[in-house]
Amino acid sequence: MIDIHCHILPDLDDGSDSLETSLKMAEMAIEDGVTHVIATPHANNHYPFASKLVRSRRDELQAKVGERLLIGTGCDFHLSYENFEALREEPAQFALNQKTYLLVEFANFSVPASLDQTLHQIQLLGLQPIITHPERNPLIRSDWERLWRWLHQGCFVQITAQSLSGGFGERAQTAAETLLDSNAIHFIASDAHNLTSRPLRLRPVYELVAERKGDEIAQALFEENPRAVFEGCALPYLPVPPDLKASRAQKESGRRKRFWFF
Template sequence: MFDLHCHLLPGIDDGAVDLEMSLTMARMAVDDGILVTACTPHIYPGLYENTGPAIRDAIVALQAVLDQEGIALRLVEGADVHLDHHLVRGIQSGHIPTLAGSRYLLFEPPHHVAPPRFEESLFELMAAGYIPVITHPERLSWVEQHYSTFTRAADRGVFIQITAGALTGRYGKRPKYWADRFVGEGYAHILATDAHHPRRRPPFLAEAREAAARLVGAEEAEHLVSTRPGGIIQNAAPGTLPPLPAATVRTSPGFWSRLLGSAR
């Protein structure tokens, strides 16, 4: 499996606090069946002033320790990127890393408010040749009012990443409801751990693959954790990756409303 969203680098953001924690998380990932992890620290102007060169240097250093310790995990670069007026320029300059140097970029929307010109920002990235991968929309406080914004973006070529732990209920009923809905209605492209801590937010993907299989079948579940994320690392063109499935879980709007009501 390939984990394209993980805060594994030590002491660089709100993820692993030190090398010991990074190594613990790396061992857990390998034991879970993860072969490649994208190290994706936050780039958040004014809070986490990480840069592409510094992230790459940190990855080289951590990979050397993993190899020395016999931990069979390959690291690639990335970042959990927040909206910024100079985003395209930052990518082109190398200041903001894409996933494994590909055309795909992890894009984290604000958690508590829908940003102005959100869709326009996504399509500006696409016009510049990049594919935004929206991180964890199921956990955003404004997803109820803007679910169609995300599904419309997915229909137009934006990728959607769902958190593995949300799909398995680690984050509670409400995120699980929206994770189930994105996956079950065929709008999720990949699952990723968004791991920050070995206990509170662990790097587990296998349990989410099984949860996804119950919603969309084993083949699509494998696409969510292997085929598509592996293709992203190889910089495959979007059209060469498995397409999103036709909706395989068809339920009435009343069902979803009742389920969401019980999750509140």
């Protein structure tokens, strides 16, 4: 398996707090069957992104781990005005493994209407946005139609493995299942931060997905699509996004029912 979103590098953000923890996270990943990870420290107002420092921490960890786990770098890109301006200056430094895909995280309590346009501008910079864990965002999961629109616009979706196993609560779990059953997911990643509450472990959720959707889909979400991101290639598994007209009709009929009820 290949993990495209984790906070394995030491002392950069709220992820690993020491080289020792990072090494243990790497051992945990190897034991789990993970062969590559992309270390994605936060890039936001609280944790500014310093690409040279990220690369040196990566080199230090890679030297200790050896070839059993290949470590690339990228970032967990928070979509803010300042970050977007920095992205325009030098898009590749923020991209996953410095190729063409970009993890994009939204604020939990504000998803502005201008976001559709901003995502398009990111695409015009030559990057392919991957929307991170929408199942954990109360605003996005209250209205899937916006996410379906971003999928039709050519964006991709990554969910957190632990959401599917209930680690982020019932709402995130139900939302993750809805996305999985709607074929609206391209990647499942650990978003690991530590050794206990947010571990770098994917196997149990791989099994859950294989049971619910079949082994081929599990392979695509945990291995084949993530590999394409690592290498900067086109995704081999590209499900057809949910139908926008059907989703609007469903929402409208729900609204009418509520109107008659009251």
